[in-house]
Amino acid sequence: MVVTLLGNILFLLLTLGMAWGAAALWYRLLLPAPWRQLTLGLWGLVAVGLVVLGLQGQRLSALGGQLILLAVLLGWWFRLRPTHDRPWAEDVLFLATGSVTGSRLTLDHVRRFEWRTRDEARVRWEARHYDLDRLDSVDMIVSSWGRPAIAHVMVSFGFGGEDFVVFSVEVRRQKGERFSEIGGFFRQYELAIVAADERDAVRLRSNVRGEQVQLFRIAMSRAAMRSLLLAYVEEANRLAETPRFYNTVTANCTTLVFAMVRGIGVGLPHDYRLLLTGKLPDYAFEMGGLWPGYSLGELKRRGGIVEQALAADDDPAFSQRIRRGVPGWEPITLPSDGPT
Template identity: 30%
Template sequence: MSWLTIAIIFSVIVLLAIVIFMLITNPSLSRNWSPDQFLMPEVSFGEDGKVTIKNIRNINYRTTRDYDLNYYDKEFTLEDVQTAWLAIAPFSGFGAAHAFLSFGFTDGSYLAVSIEVRRKKGRKFDPVKGFFRQFEVMYVLADERDVIGVRTNIIKYDVRLYPIHANIEIIRAVFCDILKRADKLGEEPEFYNTIWNNCATNIVRHVRRFSKKPIPAWSPRYLFPDFFDRIAYRLSILDTELGYKETRKHFNITKQAQTAGPDDDFSAVIRHGLDTKRSEQ
């Protein structure tokens, strides 16, 4: 038997072992989760558009490992939802970034939705392992000071925060759809997947259900979310009339976030000076 034949047989065996492992591995709700991802959000819908969210995260970070865990609940109606924002936080590597959303309410408060790998305690995310059912996915519903502040002020990433140009009914429908999925994952876990179940692809699925824009179901930019805003810009989803490069520069809110004091309205501070078209489509 030639070495080539042996190599082919060995490769087939390894491939079959990987496939079998993936088929018999099931997602779980019961693992030794990282403390900041231990609690899943719970969402209930009442009459007349009333919504109650439990376990909204609001961590006070000193470092990424030293922090105070805080949670609160929120009650509102869907009519209270007024705006939507797209946030992109680039990190190490070409195009590597985290994309997430935030929704604004009539009282001036904001709720961020960050679709993340649900990590076990002491474990770090590995995008390669993300192909092979090694992580569950979760929707973190959090205060903006939590999910934006930790990136700008603790980890020292840049964050761009774009206002979304969309009909208010579409914004509310997308938000409602997101909340339903966030709640469902607390009962029916799913595996994260680097290609088709990541932060960007989930955002796209929610938006495509309600938007008439020709948003592609999949794009290489969904693997490299630092360029995710390019698609949104070309489709006039971002609420701006600036050029693309100027838009990326103008809506970088890193400096504003780093000037926000503990007693400041963080969401108001990071939006100071951001010009938008303030229009609907």
């Protein structure tokens, strides 16, 4: 009885593995037509045949066939390697890299596109320099587009309320390629960390794509701000040296930030809202990370910056104008450099 039960469980798991294999081949098999279609068709035919065989009582034969096929598939899967050598889309052509000399931070490729449509922009990449001694703000920017609990999260660093640079963990798409959340589970994309001007990264989402964008000032000491910024630079440099695959769950715009925050000594517990990125402000509020003195509802309401962004548009003071009325951006005294 126990043997039969274990056999049934194994059969079910291997059947699910065969279904996963079909999706992996669909999203990741790089063969020209008609060989790709032929491979997918054969996989589906054999997978269904083995399930039918197992249901007809030939369980051992079905299990053996499934194990052999999945072993071959996994051998191919684990040989897949990320690369920096692809025809990348213009907006992810360069990865963020940087260096620090004393209190001077240099970012080599800061994106400063002037977006006309979601696909067309005046292209501009430039080196920028920042004085770490003037670093005095960190903001979380959350952009959503109507999918429940799903959003894109960026982190912006401010210097004296004048200069801002926003870091965005993104899919590194190829020219003409569109993003698929499902494809993100199957090593379809490489990972990118992009440094950008807010008139680029924020305006693209609020003004051009018509997304709902919220800005939350983070309650963080100057020492922690500096540590987090340098963690971003170090992670970006590592990624530029060693490519990684993007993953919709394990390597995305939230999980990498979470790992960096924990890496600078901030003890944050794991939580399902790290996967449901649209819920990240709720998690940050519960952890005491958002600007104090306000309810979560008020922080969300006053943090909505679309109206300000549309009014500011291409104004050089875009970053200052979108912060008007956002909690924490009134005249303030920064938290002390004690523990966060």
